[in-house]
Amino acid sequence: MTRLMQLVASQTQLDALAPRTLAERAYLSLRHDVVCGKLVPGEKLRVEHLKDQYQVGAGTLREALSLLVSDALVTVEGQRGFRVAPISLADLEDVTNTRVMLETEALRQSIRHGDTQWEEALVNSYQLLTQTESNPSGPEPALWEQRNKHFHDTLISAFDSPWTKYILGILYRHAERYRNINWRLTAAHSSDRKVHDEHETIFQAAINRQEARAALALEAHVRLTHDIMKRQNASFAK
Numbered sequence: 001m002t003r004l005m006q007l008v009a010s011q012t013q014l015d016a017l018a019p020r021t022l023a024e025r026a027y028l029s030l031r032h033d034v035v036c037g038k039l040v041p042g043e044k045l046r047v048e049h050l051k052d053q054y055q056v057g058a059g060t061l062r063e064a065l066s067l068l069v070s071d072a073l074v075t076v077e078g079q080r081g082f083r084v085a086p087i088s089l090a091d092l093e094d095v096t097n098t099r100v101m102l103e104t105e106a107l108r109q110s111i112r113h114g115d116t117q118w119e120e121a122l123v124n125s126y127q128l129l130t131q132t133e134s135n136p137s138g139p140e141p142a143l144w145e146q147r148n149k150h151f152h153d154t155l156i157s158a159f160d161s162p163w164t165k166y167i168l169g170i171l172y173r174h175a176e177r178y179r180n181i182n183w184r185l186t187a188a189h190s191s192d193r194k195v196h197d198e199h200e201t202i203f204q205a206a207i208n209r210q211e212a213r214a215a216l217a218l219e220a221h222v223r224l225t226h227d228i229m230k231r232q233n234a235s236f237a238k
Protein backbone atom coordinates (compact mmCIF):
# COMPACT_ATOMS: atom_id res chain seq x y z
CA MET A 1 0.00 0.00 0.00
CA THR A 2 1.42 3.40 -0.91
CA ARG A 3 2.02 6.12 1.65
CA LEU A 4 -0.86 8.15 0.17
CA MET A 5 -3.20 5.17 0.45
CA GLN A 6 -2.20 4.79 4.11
CA LEU A 7 -2.74 8.46 4.81
CA VAL A 8 -6.15 8.44 3.15
CA ALA A 9 -7.12 5.39 5.15
CA SER A 10 -5.98 7.02 8.40
CA GLN A 11 -8.66 8.19 10.75
CA THR A 12 -9.15 11.61 12.30
CA GLN A 13 -6.18 13.86 12.89
CA LEU A 14 -5.83 12.59 16.43
CA ASP A 15 -5.07 8.98 15.62
CA ALA A 16 -3.78 9.50 12.11
CA LEU A 17 -0.64 7.86 10.96
CA ALA A 18 2.10 10.19 12.27
CA PRO A 19 2.64 12.70 9.46
CA ARG A 20 6.20 12.54 8.15
CA THR A 21 6.43 15.83 6.34
CA LEU A 22 5.05 19.34 6.72
CA ALA A 23 2.94 18.77 3.61
CA GLU A 24 1.38 15.65 5.14
CA ARG A 25 0.62 17.52 8.35
CA ALA A 26 -0.92 20.41 6.40
CA TYR A 27 -2.88 17.87 4.32
CA LEU A 28 -4.40 16.26 7.43
CA SER A 29 -5.29 19.64 8.99
CA LEU A 30 -6.86 20.92 5.79
CA ARG A 31 -8.72 17.64 5.25
CA HIS A 32 -10.09 17.83 8.77
CA ASP A 33 -11.29 21.40 8.18
CA VAL A 34 -12.92 20.54 4.85
CA VAL A 35 -14.63 17.43 6.25
CA CYS A 36 -15.94 19.16 9.38
CA GLY A 37 -17.26 22.01 7.24
CA LYS A 38 -15.05 24.77 8.70
CA LEU A 39 -13.85 25.29 5.14
CA VAL A 40 -17.18 25.70 3.42
CA PRO A 41 -18.18 23.84 0.19
CA GLY A 42 -17.37 26.02 -2.82
CA GLU A 43 -15.11 28.35 -0.79
CA LYS A 44 -12.07 29.72 -2.61
CA LEU A 45 -8.80 28.57 -1.02
CA ARG A 46 -6.29 31.40 -1.19
CA VAL A 47 -2.76 30.10 -0.78
CA GLU A 48 -1.44 33.44 0.49
CA HIS A 49 -4.02 33.54 3.25
CA LEU A 50 -4.00 29.83 4.16
CA LYS A 51 -0.23 29.45 4.39
CA ASP A 52 -0.19 31.76 7.43
CA GLN A 53 -3.16 30.03 8.99
CA TYR A 54 -1.61 26.55 8.61
CA GLN A 55 1.89 27.87 9.27
CA VAL A 56 3.57 26.45 6.20
CA GLY A 57 5.20 27.88 3.08
CA ALA A 58 3.28 28.44 -0.16
CA GLY A 59 4.94 25.44 -1.88
CA THR A 60 4.07 23.09 0.98
CA LEU A 61 0.52 24.35 1.08
CA ARG A 62 0.10 23.77 -2.67
CA GLU A 63 1.44 20.25 -2.21
CA ALA A 64 -1.10 19.61 0.55
CA LEU A 65 -3.90 21.02 -1.61
CA SER A 66 -2.86 18.73 -4.48
CA LEU A 67 -3.30 15.73 -2.18
CA LEU A 68 -6.80 16.96 -1.38
CA VAL A 69 -7.49 17.24 -5.11
CA SER A 70 -6.73 13.51 -5.42
CA ASP A 71 -9.28 12.90 -2.65
CA ALA A 72 -11.77 15.03 -4.66
CA LEU A 73 -12.31 17.20 -1.59
CA VAL A 74 -10.75 20.19 -3.37
CA THR A 75 -11.11 21.21 -7.00
CA VAL A 76 -8.55 23.04 -9.09
CA GLU A 77 -9.56 25.51 -11.76
CA GLY A 78 -6.53 26.11 -13.96
CA GLN A 79 -5.01 29.50 -13.21
CA ARG A 80 -7.85 30.46 -10.94
CA GLY A 81 -6.64 28.27 -8.11
CA PHE A 82 -8.21 25.93 -5.58
CA ARG A 83 -11.71 25.66 -4.18
CA VAL A 84 -13.39 23.41 -1.61
CA ALA A 85 -15.39 20.83 -3.62
CA PRO A 86 -19.05 21.82 -3.84
CA ILE A 87 -21.81 19.61 -2.45
CA SER A 88 -25.03 18.53 -4.09
CA LEU A 89 -27.70 15.89 -3.68
CA ALA A 90 -26.60 14.28 -6.96
CA ASP A 91 -23.04 13.99 -5.62
CA LEU A 92 -24.22 12.54 -2.31
CA GLU A 93 -26.33 10.04 -4.24
CA ASP A 94 -23.31 8.98 -6.30
CA VAL A 95 -21.10 8.73 -3.20
CA THR A 96 -23.79 6.65 -1.50
CA ASN A 97 -24.38 4.27 -4.43
CA THR A 98 -20.68 3.67 -4.99
CA ARG A 99 -20.10 3.11 -1.30
CA VAL A 100 -22.96 0.63 -1.15
CA MET A 101 -21.61 -1.31 -4.14
CA LEU A 102 -18.08 -1.59 -2.76
CA GLU A 103 -18.72 -1.81 0.97
CA THR A 104 -21.41 -4.51 0.85
CA GLU A 105 -19.28 -6.72 -1.42
CA ALA A 106 -16.24 -6.10 0.82
CA LEU A 107 -18.34 -7.10 3.84
CA ARG A 108 -19.51 -10.33 2.16
CA GLN A 109 -15.91 -11.24 1.33
CA SER A 110 -14.73 -10.32 4.80
CA ILE A 111 -17.41 -12.49 6.45
CA ARG A 112 -16.37 -15.35 4.17
CA HIS A 113 -12.66 -15.05 4.99
CA GLY A 114 -12.63 -13.62 8.52
CA ASP A 115 -10.86 -15.75 11.17
CA THR A 116 -11.17 -15.67 14.97
CA GLN A 117 -8.85 -12.65 15.13
CA TRP A 118 -11.29 -10.77 12.89
CA GLU A 119 -14.17 -11.82 15.14
CA GLU A 120 -12.33 -10.52 18.21
CA ALA A 121 -11.51 -7.23 16.51
CA LEU A 122 -15.12 -6.89 15.40
CA VAL A 123 -16.49 -7.52 18.91
CA ASN A 124 -14.01 -5.01 20.28
CA SER A 125 -14.84 -2.25 17.77
CA TYR A 126 -18.56 -2.84 18.27
CA GLN A 127 -18.20 -2.57 22.05
CA LEU A 128 -16.34 0.74 21.75
CA LEU A 129 -19.01 2.10 19.41
CA THR A 130 -21.76 0.88 21.75
CA GLN A 131 -20.16 2.70 24.69
CA THR A 132 -20.18 5.95 22.72
CA GLU A 133 -23.72 5.46 21.42
CA SER A 134 -25.11 4.66 24.88
CA ASN A 135 -23.97 7.98 26.32
CA PRO A 136 -27.19 9.31 27.93
CA SER A 137 -26.47 12.87 26.80
CA GLY A 138 -25.86 11.72 23.20
CA PRO A 139 -22.62 10.64 21.55
CA GLU A 140 -19.75 13.08 21.37
CA PRO A 141 -19.56 13.74 17.58
CA ALA A 142 -15.76 13.48 17.04
CA LEU A 143 -15.45 10.32 19.14
CA TRP A 144 -18.52 8.80 17.49
CA GLU A 145 -17.09 9.51 14.03
CA GLN A 146 -13.79 7.88 14.96
CA ARG A 147 -15.41 4.75 16.42
CA ASN A 148 -17.97 4.51 13.65
CA LYS A 149 -15.14 4.54 11.09
CA HIS A 150 -13.21 1.98 13.11
CA PHE A 151 -16.28 -0.31 13.22
CA HIS A 152 -16.86 0.01 9.47
CA ASP A 153 -13.14 -0.57 8.76
CA THR A 154 -13.10 -3.66 10.98
CA LEU A 155 -16.19 -5.11 9.30
CA ILE A 156 -14.35 -5.28 5.96
CA SER A 157 -10.84 -5.82 7.35
CA ALA A 158 -10.71 -9.55 6.48
CA PHE A 159 -11.13 -8.69 2.80
CA ASP A 160 -7.65 -8.44 1.34
CA SER A 161 -8.02 -5.61 -1.17
CA PRO A 162 -5.95 -2.44 -0.55
CA TRP A 163 -7.60 -0.75 -3.57
CA THR A 164 -11.11 -1.30 -2.22
CA LYS A 165 -10.06 0.08 1.16
CA TYR A 166 -8.36 3.08 -0.44
CA ILE A 167 -11.42 4.00 -2.51
CA LEU A 168 -13.75 3.37 0.41
CA GLY A 169 -11.50 5.62 2.56
CA ILE A 170 -12.08 8.49 0.13
CA LEU A 171 -15.83 7.82 -0.09
CA TYR A 172 -16.14 7.55 3.69
CA ARG A 173 -14.56 11.01 4.05
CA HIS A 174 -17.12 12.47 1.64
CA ALA A 175 -19.98 10.76 3.46
CA GLU A 176 -18.59 12.12 6.73
CA ARG A 177 -18.62 15.65 5.29
CA TYR A 178 -22.28 15.28 4.31
CA ARG A 179 -23.03 13.84 7.74
CA ASN A 180 -21.38 16.81 9.42
CA ILE A 181 -23.66 19.12 7.49
CA ASN A 182 -26.61 16.85 8.27
CA TRP A 183 -25.63 16.67 11.94
CA ARG A 184 -26.11 20.38 12.30
CA LEU A 185 -29.39 20.29 10.42
CA THR A 186 -31.10 17.43 12.18
CA ALA A 187 -28.97 16.05 14.98
CA ALA A 188 -28.11 12.70 13.39
CA HIS A 189 -29.01 10.84 16.54
CA SER A 190 -32.46 12.34 16.97
CA SER A 191 -35.47 10.16 17.64
CA ASP A 192 -36.31 9.36 14.02
CA ARG A 193 -33.01 7.57 13.56
CA LYS A 194 -31.83 4.72 15.76
CA VAL A 195 -28.22 4.52 14.65
CA HIS A 196 -27.24 2.09 17.35
CA ASP A 197 -29.96 -0.37 16.34
CA GLU A 198 -28.66 -0.18 12.78
CA HIS A 199 -25.14 -0.98 13.95
CA GLU A 200 -26.39 -3.80 16.16
CA THR A 201 -28.21 -5.46 13.25
CA ILE A 202 -25.09 -5.27 11.07
CA PHE A 203 -22.89 -6.57 13.88
CA GLN A 204 -25.14 -9.52 14.77
CA ALA A 205 -25.47 -10.62 11.17
CA ALA A 206 -21.72 -10.29 10.52
CA ILE A 207 -20.63 -12.16 13.63
CA ASN A 208 -23.13 -14.95 12.85
CA ARG A 209 -21.76 -15.09 9.30
CA GLN A 210 -25.09 -14.21 7.71
CA GLU A 211 -23.66 -12.60 4.59
CA ALA A 212 -26.84 -11.55 2.80
CA ARG A 213 -28.49 -10.21 5.93
CA ALA A 214 -25.38 -8.26 6.90
CA ALA A 215 -25.05 -6.76 3.41
CA LEU A 216 -28.71 -5.64 3.39
CA ALA A 217 -28.44 -4.08 6.85
CA LEU A 218 -25.24 -2.26 5.84
CA GLU A 219 -26.89 -0.97 2.67
CA ALA A 220 -29.88 0.40 4.59
CA HIS A 221 -27.52 2.03 7.10
CA VAL A 222 -25.38 3.72 4.43
CA ARG A 223 -28.44 4.91 2.47
CA LEU A 224 -30.16 6.54 5.42
CA THR A 225 -28.02 9.71 5.51
CA HIS A 226 -28.83 10.24 1.86
CA ASP A 227 -32.54 9.65 2.44
CA ILE A 228 -32.67 12.08 5.37
CA MET A 229 -30.89 14.77 3.36
CA LYS A 230 -33.14 14.20 0.36
CA ARG A 231 -36.16 14.82 2.55
CA GLN A 232 -34.61 18.12 3.58
CA ASN A 233 -33.23 19.00 0.20
CA ALA A 234 -34.50 22.58 0.45
CA SER A 235 -31.68 23.23 2.90
CA PHE A 236 -28.98 22.85 0.28
CA ALA A 237 -30.76 22.88 -3.04
CA LYS A 238 -28.42 25.54 -4.42
Ligand SMILES: [Zn+2]
Pocket: 148, 152, 199, 221
Ligand atom coordinates in the same frame (compact mmCIF):
# COMPACT_ATOMS: atom_id res chain seq x y z
ZN1 LIG B 1 -22.14 3.37 10.88
